[in-house]
Amino acid sequence: MQQVFFRLLGPPEIYYNDQPIRIPRRRSRALLYYMVSTHTPQPRERLMNLLCGDMDDESARRAFKTMLAEVRSQLRNIDPSIEWITNDEDRLTFNPLAPIWLDTEIFEKATANRQSNLSLAIKLYRNNFLDGFFLKGSPDFDAWAQSTRDHFQRLYMLALQNMAEVYETNHQLEEAITCIHMLLTADPLSEDAHAHLMRLYWQTGDRTQALRQYERLGKVLAEEFSVQPLATTQELYRQIASNANTLTQPATPLDRTVHPPDPPLQATAETPVVEVRLPYVGRVRELNWLKDQLLGHEHERSMLMLRGEIGIGKTRLLQEMIEGYCTDWRILHATCQEAESKNHYHPLTEALRSELNRQDIGRLELYPVWRAQLERLVPDLFYTGATDNTVDAHHNYTGFEHISDSSATLLADALVALLNQLATPQHPILLLLDDVQWCDKGTLGLLAHLARYVHRREVFILLMYSPGSGEQRLAALRNNATRLGILAEVELEPLSRADIHELVTLFSQLNKPGDRRLHTIDRHISGDWCYQQSEGNPFYALAWLETVWDQPETFVPARIQEQVTIQLGQLSQNARHLLQLAACQQDSFDLAQLGSQLGFTLATTLDACTELITQRLVVADPVTTTSLYTFTHKTARTYITGSMNRIERHMLTQTASRIADPEAIS
Known part of the structure; x- marks a missing residue:
């Protein structure tokens, strides 16, 4: 049979046997345009939201049923033997084997090759995608149409630019001038x-x-x-x-483009690292767990979570795993920042930029609607120099400030397609996000979708996070992934006393003869002392080992001060006062009693206690069986006490004395 012609570049037209096919209802036409353009399975719920956004649920269901029946009826009139729109549970798909001619598909292929077919592409582009077609009361559909429209317009202008360069090279200057005039008409x-x-x-x-x-x-x-x-x-x-x-x-626009360097796997301000790089110590259990999850053949979980307090060694563990066992993998790495938590998809943007380049993207076979979404996410990876003046690869792109649910779903599908096409059994992909407790809500939603639909054993999502106030953001993601059976988790415990002893020995071997630190280690410092000071935290241990040891009792290494300052900066004033009073107590203290002494209400005390516990500044006292707490790290307590001014220290010490001995001070 003859093909059905869909001409969507310009005012939309559908022809069969040179006769136009007319579909009366505008929403029915929108449904057909969308399904032909996407060519991917579409959930009914998504299609209803896309096309009937201004209706209540019952009206939307009735309207969608009517428009689907109308589209199927029109297509069956062409050839009743073809199942034009197929059902798969709750998903609908436009039959990829149906005999259609689609101008957007041919246009996309024609623009992919600069050496040929540019004339065909330029002729196909009558005007903007679905020019003049809109759907009143359906902002999600109009947003999709605009996104796709922008994508094809960029390809059109690139084709004109390339065609002009070909003409100029062949000294056909008048033809080149015509192409540039057409480009300026578009932009x-x-x-x-x-x-x-x-x-x-x-x-x-x-x-x-x-x-x-x-x-x-x-x-x-x-x-x-x-x-x-x-x-x-x-x-x-x-x-x-x-x-x-x-x-x-x-310089051409391509020369101005900023190409970000490939950053090494490293920690940021919230996961400070010391300058010393020692041989790997401890973590046998956790390393074997990672090897089993990433390299074993029995596990099919696509999402892994690694939990541990700041400085416990999450980043170092991943470095050991990647350098030792994943050298052929593609690592897409980014660190989430609290300051960026309101920027949609910032971690995913940085992760893609950390490893991919335009050549990687150019090899992918993506539907136009997917490519359009990815262009909004990482425009510098798609930038061609046809129209834009400068693309700053480090700029936080704001194309998703007001993203709709349907656009978010399209972006999720696009990312799944991107990762699945890039990954191979020989070169799997690891999407690694650090400090994910600061991840924005939109990214967390996409991660849930990715983990569900990426290829098993070829694409893995590994999320590292620290306990604290931001951890609650992960609850929905963890619950959903657990229910689907795609999540595996592990928590990093403090290093053992034997591990710290080994760390001290290795550090001592790195020091040059006569180094003052080595001399003092030999005389005064033992593995037991370092374990007591660090309480098994490798960051604390190395911070102490880097210091000259004949320090006053109140000394705290600068690196630890920086880390504690970060944690304190995330506390409310009430929680901070409660913590300061606790620092003036004995090793164990009753937080409820301290809140009462400060004049807090019960609700205020509970809120302040929750902050201190979630920030891992205090933990339940493991020695007592009562409701007492103690500082997670004694060094933090020393720093908090030393950072108080004279008035704070005097007043809080007096209050602490009254708590210890109510009759001592009347």
Whole structure:
């Protein structure tokens, strides 16, 4: 049979046997356009939300049933033997074997090869995708249409730019000028296109038109942005105005693009590291667990979670695993920041940029709607230099500030497709996010989707986090992944006394003869002392080992001070006062009693206690069986006491004395 022609680049048209196919209802047409464009299984619920966003649930179900029946009826009239739209449980799919001709699909393939088919692509692009078509009361559909429209417009302008360069290389300057004029019709603000046209006019000997083109550029930039042309464009104008024999070619947009370096796996301010890199010590259980989950053949869990307090060695454990057993893997790594928790998808953006480049993206076969979503997420990986002036690869892209549910789902599908196509059994992918307790809500939602649909044994998601106030954000993700059976977790415990002894020995061997630290280690410091000071935290242990040992009793290493300061900065004023009073007590203390002495209400005391416990500043006293608490690290207590001013220390010490002996101070 003949093909059904779908022409969606421009005002949408559907033809069969040279006769237009007319579908009366606008929502029914929108459903068909969407399903033909995506060509992927679509949940009914998503389609209803997309097309019937302004209706209540019952009305939406009735309307969707009607529009689906209308679309199927129109398609069956063409050929009743074909199942045009297939059902798979609650998902609908436009049959990929159906005989259709789709201009967007041909256009995408034609623009993929710069050496050929550019003329075909330019001819196919009648106008913007679904030009003039909108769906009243369905903002999600309009947002999808606009995103796809922007994608095809960028490809169109790139095709024009490339075609102009081909003509220019072949000295067909008039044809090149025509292409640039078409590009400026699509994007009148492209300064690169204006500059290119100035050079082309100059090469044809039309100096007057070249200067007028600069004047047009200056006018449009002044009207739209109140700015002048770039310095390179001004220099080009001066050369033409001075009637120079040769023109200096300014850098192309591709030359201006910032390419971020591949950052090494490292910790940030919340997971401080010491300068010493010692041989790996301890963690046999945790390392075997990681090897079993990532390399074993019995486990099919795609999401792994690694929990441990700040400085306990999560990053170091991952370094050991990757360097020793995952050298052929692709590691997409990012660290979540509390300051970035309101920026949608920032961790995923940084993770993709850490490993991928344009060549990786160029090899992927992605549907246009998926590519459009990924372009919004990491525009620098898709940037081609056709229209944009500069893409800053470190800029936090804001294309998802007001993302809808349907767009979020499309982005999730796009990321699944990207990861599944990049990963192979020989080169699996590890998406590694550190400090995920600060992850934004949108990213957490995408992670749940990714873990469910990525290829097992080829794509893994590993999340590291520290206990604290941000940990509650992970509850929904953990519960959902656990219910689906795709989550495995492990918690890093403090190093054993034997591990700390080994750490001290290795550190001593690194010191040069005569080093004061080595001398004092030999005389005064033992593994037991270091274990007592660090309480099994390797970061604390190395911070102490790096210090000169003949220090006063109140001394706290600067690195530990920085870490404790970070934790204190996340406390409310009430929790901070409660902690300061606790620091003036004996080793064990009753937080409820301390809150009462400070005049707190029960609710205020409970809130302050929750903060201290979630920040891991205090823990239940393991020695007593009563409701007493103690500091997680004695060094933190020493620092808190030393950081108080004289008035705070005096008042809190007096209060502590009254608690210890109520009759001592009347």
